Amino acid sequence: MTQKFISIEGISKRFPATGGGTTTVFEDLWLPMERGTFTCIIGHSGCGKTTVLNVLAGLDRPSDGAVIVDNQAIEGPSLDRAVIFQSHALLPWLTVMGNVAYAVSSKWRGFSRAQVEEQAQKFIALVGLSGAERKRPAELSGGMKQRVGIARALSIAPKILLMDEPFSALDALTRGTLQDEVRRICLETGQTVFMITHDVDEAIYLADRIVLMTNGPQAVLAEIVDNPLPADRARNDVHKHPLYYAVRNHVVDFLVTRSKSYSDAGKAALDRRNPPLVRPGMPEPAVVGGDSLTSSWPGSSRPSTSQAG
Numbered sequence: 099m100t101q102k103f104i105s106i107e108g109i110s111k112r113f114p115a116t117g118g119g120t121t122t123v124f125e126d127l128w129l130p131m132e133r134g135t136f137t138c139i140i141g142h143s144g145c146g147k148t149t150v151l152n153v154l155a156g157l158d159r160p161s162d163g164a165v166i167v168d169n170q171a172i173e174g175p176s177l178d179r180a181v182i183f184q185s186h187a188l189l190p191w192l193t194v195m196g197n198v199a200y201a202v203s204s205k206w207r208g209f210s211r212a213q214v215e216e217q218a219q220k221f222i223a224l225v226g227l228s229g230a231e232r233k234r235p236a237e238l239s240g241g242m243k244q245r246v247g248i249a250r251a252l253s254i255a256p257k258i259l260l261m262d263e264p265f266s267a268l269d270a271l272t273r274g275t276l277q278d279e280v281r282r283i284c285l286e287t288g289q290t291v292f293m294i295t296h297d298v299d300e301a302i303y304l305a306d307r308i309v310l311m312t313n314g315p316q317a318v319l320a321e322i323v324d325n326p327l328p329a330d331r332a333r334n335d336v337h338k339h340p341l342y343y344a345v346r347n348h349v350v351d352f353l354v355t356r357s358k359s360y361s362d363a364g365k366a367a368l369d370r371r372n373p374p375l376v377r378p379g380m381p382e383p384a385v386v387g388g389d390s391l392t393s394s395w396p397g398s399s400r401p402s403t404s405q406a407g
C-alpha cells in the first residue's frame with residue numbers, strides 16, 4: 099500500500115491581472131509525496147514554484163484545491179513545516195545557539211532550558227557548527243549562516259522541510275559541502291523534503307523525484323522524473339551512473355524546449371491527478387504509469403514509507 103504523507107490536491111492560483119480580470123499562474127496541480135522522500139521541483143522563472151512552496155508552508159492560500167499533510171488539510175503556517183529560504187533570515191541579536199534554541203522552545207514550550215539547549219546543540223553539531231554556538235550572525239560567513247538556518251529548521255522535527263533555492267547564494271565549494279550535509283542529514287533523520295532549484299545537477303544529486311513544471315501562465319506539472327541514482331550515491335560518482343546523462347538530458351530538454359511548447363492539447367491530455375512518472379534511459383515505455391507513488395526502480399534503495407519523518 100502506498101502512503102501519501104503529503105498530498106497536493108488540485109491546487110490553482112489566480113492573481114488579479116493588471117488590466118482587470120485574473121491571471122491563472124498554475125492550475126489543478128496534484129502531487130503526492132511519500133514520507134522520507136526528497137522532491138525537487140524545476141521550472142522556469144515565474145511558473146509558480148515559490149507560490150506552490152508558500153501554499154505548502156501555509157503562508158499563502160490556493161485559489162482552489164488543498165494540501166493535506168499527514169491526513170490534515172493545511173490551514174496556515176505551522177511548526178510542522180519548516181522553511182529555508184535563499185536568505186537566512188536569522189535573528190541578528192541572537193547567537194547561533196539562541197537562534198536554534200528559539201525555534202526549539204517555540205515548538206516544545208514545556209522544555210526546560212537544559213532540554214532546549216540539548217536539542218539545539220544536537221542540530222548545531224549535525225550541521226558542523228560546534229564551537230560557534232556563541233557567535234552572532236554578523237560574525238558568520240554566508241555558508242555558516244545557512245547552516246544555522248538548516249539547523250534551526252531541522253531542530254523542530256518538521257513533518258516537511260521546504261527549501262526555496264537554499265544554496266543559490268553560496269559559492270560553489272560551500273554549496274557542494276552543504277548539499278552533501280543536507281542529503282546526509284535528511285537520510286539519517288528520514289526527513290521529507292520539498293525543494294525548489296534551478297540547478298539540474300543539484301536536483302539529480304539530491305532528489306528521489308524531480309517534478310517538471312511548464313511555463314506559466316496556467317502552468318501544470320508535466321512529469322515526475324524518477325531518479326535512478328541509489329540512496330548511497332556520492333557526489334563525485336553520480337555522473338558515472340549509466341543513466342545519469344539520460345536523466346540530465348531529459349530534464350535539460352524539458353527546460354530548453356518542452357516547458358515552453360507544452361500545448362493546450364498536451365495539457366488537455368494530461369491526467370492531472372497522476373502526472374506521468376518517467377524513467378529516462380530505460381527501455382520503452384519511458385512513461386511507467388500514472389500512479390506516481392507505486393513505481394520505483396528495480397533495486398532502488400529509496401527510504402521505506404514506514405520511516406519517521
Ligand SMILES: Nc1ncnc2c1ncn2[C@@H]1O[C@H](COP(=O)(O)OP(=O)(O)OP(=O)(O)O)[C@@H](O)[C@H]1O
Pocket residue numbers: 113114123141142143144145146147148149150314
Ligand atoms: N502577490 C502577487 N500578486 C500578483 N502576482 C503575483 C503575486 N505573487 C506572485 N505573483 C506572480 O505569480 C507568478 C509566479 O511567481 P513565483 O514567485 O511563484 O514564481 P517562481 O516560479 O517561483 O519564480 P522564480 O523562479 O523566479 O522564483 C509570477 O508571474 C508572479 O509575478
